[in-house]
Amino acid sequence: MNIGIVCYPSYGGSGVVASELARQLGRRGHRVHVFSYETPFRLAHFEANVFFHEVEAPDYPLFRFPPYLLALAAKIVEVAREADLQVIHAHYAVPHTAAAYLAKQMLAGERRLPVLTTMHGTDITLVGSDPQFYEVTRFSLEASDGVTAVSRSLAEESAETFRLSRLPRVIPNFVDADEYRPRKNPSLRGCFSRPGEKILLHISNMRPVKRVEDVIRIFARVHEQVPSRLLLAGDGPDRLAAAHLAETLGLQERVCFLGRQDNVAEIFPLADLFLLPSAKESFGLVALEAMACQVPVIASDAGGLPEVIEQGVTGYLAPVGDVETMARYAVRLLSDEQAYAAMARQARERAVQRFHTDPIVDAYEAYYGEILNTP
Ligand code: GMT
Structure with a gap:
């Protein structure tokens, strides 16, 4: 599959999970395109099949805030055409899901680009539920072709907070037990x-x-x-x-x-x-x-x-x-x-x-397959 992954690059669990998922999917032979404003720190080393696309929001004197969401949507559209992306996976709902939705709509006349959103926590409990962002977060979650949460607790809380029409699927985080292991030093x-x-x-x-x-x-x-x-x-x-x-x-x-x-x-x-x-x-x-x-x-x-x-x-x-x-x-x-x-x-x-890597990456792969096959 040709998969797009949108994430934050900085030190934080959501960027770590997205980067690890990208690496694992790449090792399984998928071509993974990662979008962020800088290289995620867990992707600092070269990985075959994992491609990084830097999103640069233009700085123009008129702008007090560079329009990152638009720059991200435009980059997704560009890469979706070039790399024939089949699915876009947004990690951390705000503002990645809204940008993915916009890209999907822009491409609607020429190709299908289903959106999967993975909620990580503060995107829902702090930022997304802020009254200012509530409606846009609710809209973009409902408009996603699939939504996952990293725990049952988050799935239930987000379904209740945003009155979601379906309960998000729980796909927990995973750990690379070969890298994270006891070492005597x-x-x-x-x-x-x-x-x-x-x-x-x-x-x-x-x-x-x-x-x-x-x-x-x-x-x-x-x-x-x-x-x-x-x-x-x-x-x-x-x-x-x-x-x-x-x-x-x-x-x-x-x-x-x-x-x-x-x-x-x-x-x-x-x-x-x-x-x-x-x-x-x-x-x-x-x-x-x-x-x-x-x-x-x-x-x-x-x-x-x-x-x-x-x-x-x-x-x-x-x-x-x-x-x-x-x-x-x-x-x-x-x-x-x-x-x-x-x-x-x-x-x-x-x-x-x-929380072994393999079954959890399997679960994401299976979900991509499901949303690809749902018209
Ligand atoms: O904890 C943070 O402040 C970072 C945040 C993030 O978005 O990167 O972490 C959230 O996502 C992680 C990966 O899914 C979870 O392990 C953390 O529990 C979650 N943080 C909170 O819910 C506060």
Whole structure:
């Protein structure tokens, strides 16, 4: 098939999933055309069958805001003709689905270009449901030939919020278990901790929804009972407040901010526990990546996280903001070697069995086939 994939290039789960899907589809022999305003960071290496199309919104003195949606629609039309695209897959509804719809309409007289939308979370829960964008998001979701959500929780929430006429199909995120795997690296671990100390890890874009200050609060409680260190990777608007809180609590020596990191697959295995106390999380791809590296997760029970993390089996869940309970779970687990080993093993097993790349890429492929064959 000739497949178009539209995504954001930056550090964020939706761009990661779209890029990984593009790579996997390319390896299966499909010709995949990726559209974004810069090369997605997970597509930095050459992949046969994966082609990148940079979308450049024109800058003209009249424009206060460059018209990205129009530039994207125009680029899709151009490539659809050149590369004979058969389907366009928009990751993150706003504004990608509207641009894909516009391209489809522009091509209507000459070719069919069905649109599949994958909703990732904040496109629905934050941006799309904003009153300003509500109608356009609802319209473009209803006009899509197919809609998927990365968790049951997101499918149900979006169906209710947007009064959708059909329930989106749930196709969960996946992880490349060959790349995300446990790796022993004592010398690297030694750079961040002393012998006998545990390492807790958090990775995010540090936006308010991630509750990074809760990460620091959980760590402060854990460290009172278990000698440990906290690593944080990623950057965003709440990094400074988190660093300030760590300093106020006298933890600056124990907390290390690594900044933005491209190769997180090498960072996860350094950790004993992963913390994800988000206010909302449609899926929590980082939690899955941690699990694949055999790292149990302590998270909030928000959104789709309970679909990824099994309570008491691959990690622990607690209500949003309940840092006491999250810390208690962490201390209990880090203090019981046997229970820890079992949970770490189960975390990897669940990641490999339930979220393996192959069946999930199969599900997308099958959906492309279905919408192509529906007149
Ligand atoms: O979490 C973010 O702020 C980034 C966001 C994105 O759009 O990249 O992540 C969303 O999509 C990911 C991939 O499907 C999910 O794993 C994240 O849970 C989801 N984030 C939220 O729902 C807050």
